[in-house]
Amino acid sequence: MENLEIPALIPLTEEGEQDCACGRESASASPFPSKESNQFSLLMPLNQSSGLYRKDLGHGWVLFHNPSKFSPPSILNSSACTLVDAFQSPISPERAIQMTGLPLEASASFLKEAVQAGLLVPADGSSELEEPPNPHALTLWLALTFNCNLSCRYCYVPSMPLSMTEGEGKRAVDWAIAKLKEQGLKALKIKYAGGEPLLCFDLLKAIHEYAQRKAWEENLELREVVLTNGALLEHETLAFLRGEGIAVMLSIDGLGSEQGLLRPLAGGGDSLPLVLRAIELAQSEGSKLFLSATVTSLNLEGLPKLADLAMDLGWPLSLNFYRPNGGGVALLPNPGRLVEVFQEIGELVKERLGQGKGPAPNLDLIHPASPSPYPCQGGISFFAFGPGGDFAPCPMLLGKSSASFKPSPVDEDPHCWTCFWRYLCGGGCPLLRNHHYCQAYRELIPLWLELKAQAQRVMITLARRLPRALHALA
Ligand code: SF4
Ligand code: SF4
Incomplete structure (x- = not known):
């Protein structure tokens, strides 16, 4: 398992062209159409979304997807998974970060993304109705x-x-x-x-x-x-x-x-x-x-x-x-x-x-x-x-x-x-x-x-290894 301190969430991307017209390819300007992160505060209790799809990818990475949201599936590293799992019952982001001992600033920014990705929701049920994503x-x-x-x-x-x-x-x-x-x-x-x-x-x-x-x-x-x-x-x-x-x-x-x-x-x-x-x-x-x-x-x-x-x-x-x-x-x-x-x-x-x-x-x-x-x-x-x-x-x-x-x-x-x-x-x-x-x-x-x-996990791993390899060659 990679020893990663900073929690990371990476939305899936895609590359390709189709004979069909659909034009839904990369339709959205931003990976996360949800506006729910506007409500994010370190003190507002959050809960893990119910019905999340989760698949272990090995090497400490896990694929998450909320099928009832318009946000793309995302891959999370082990620190990010630890944080998401701290929200099995309602808890404030501040308390969850304290419990996991992860760095405050990076964890807060990750949790904001996790809300946008639909993995975490306000515990008081005040989720905003989601608009379909705007095309780019x-x-x-x-x-x-x-x-x-x-x-x-x-x-x-x-x-x-x-x-x-x-x-x-x-x-x-x-x-x-x-x-x-x-x-x-x-x-x-x-x-x-x-x-x-x-x-x-x-x-x-x-x-x-x-x-x-x-x-x-x-x-x-x-x-x-x-x-x-x-x-x-x-x-x-x-x-x-x-x-x-x-x-x-x-x-x-x-x-x-x-x-x-x-x-x-x-x-x-x-x-x-x-x-x-x-x-x-x-x-x-x-x-x-x-x-x-x-x-x-x-x-x-x-x-x-x-x-x-x-x-x-x-x-x-x-x-x-x-x-x-x-x-x-x-x-x-x-x-x-x-x-x-x-x-x-x-x-x-x-x-x-x-x-x-x-x-x-x-x-x-x-x-x-x-x-x-x-x-x-x-x-x-x-x-x-x-x-x-x-x-x-x-x-x-x-x-x-x-x-x-x-x-x-x-x-x-x-x-x-x-x-x-x-x-x-x-x-x-x-x-x-x-x-x-x-x-x-x-x-x-x-x-x-x-x-x-x-495929995305492999790319990230290779990108992380490259500077180390260049450093070793220098
Ligand atoms: S653009 Fe829509 S209607 Fe036309 S081929 Fe693609 S899916 Fe079918
Ligand atoms: S049932 Fe599911 S797979 Fe079939 S067309 Fe509807 S959304 Fe697609």
């Missing part, structure tokens, strides 16, 4: 073109040679900036999508330059990502994107025949050689890619190999469960088998983390860093534009009527009322909600929280 950024999905050089089995985009004009792209950026200012947000995230957006690389560059200038004029943070199938990734493309700070999310469904089956070239043929070439090129040039796979019945068995490659490369991988969009139920994986394969991936991830590799892959629509009552931000802080000035609250609704679309809070779905993990799940995509994966979620969410927590 407005996310703009730009479907630059409906044209594509692949013909994926599950694609919902109507493949046709129709692209956005530069004027339409710039007007979408203007609209998004006006909207985010109206909402008091400080950041714009643009997802360049398609079809295949690299078929319109000049258009992408023109919109990027415009967005960059507008963001600078308006003093906004700008984040951009290209969602690509990788077939057109060349040295010049990668160099431009890297130089401009535009992230790249590459879709890949496996390292064997499953890639060609699910993501064949538009004219027929296997896309795997092109995608592997793109990965090799990116690796050799020092570009870090975000990988994203759609989990179906056809590629499930090959996912451990893909997860292994991603961890070897040190690249984030998002594993997005397939949901039928207007057909294709044959691609739905059997939930029982899905759990078994993901448990196998879990074992592999633990082994690789122990070897200093990472990060751990992301589990479908679960965003541990931003629990929320909403499944996504569609129509709230997430909007899609397509060719012809088409506009929708979600890319899946481009070209369709979206007047009745409104993501409803998970607490309004009777199926979810008693679900322990409802704020980490959000209730599932409102367009494709069918609860096919609920059992798998319930079995896999605790495992994935543990993996993410272990």
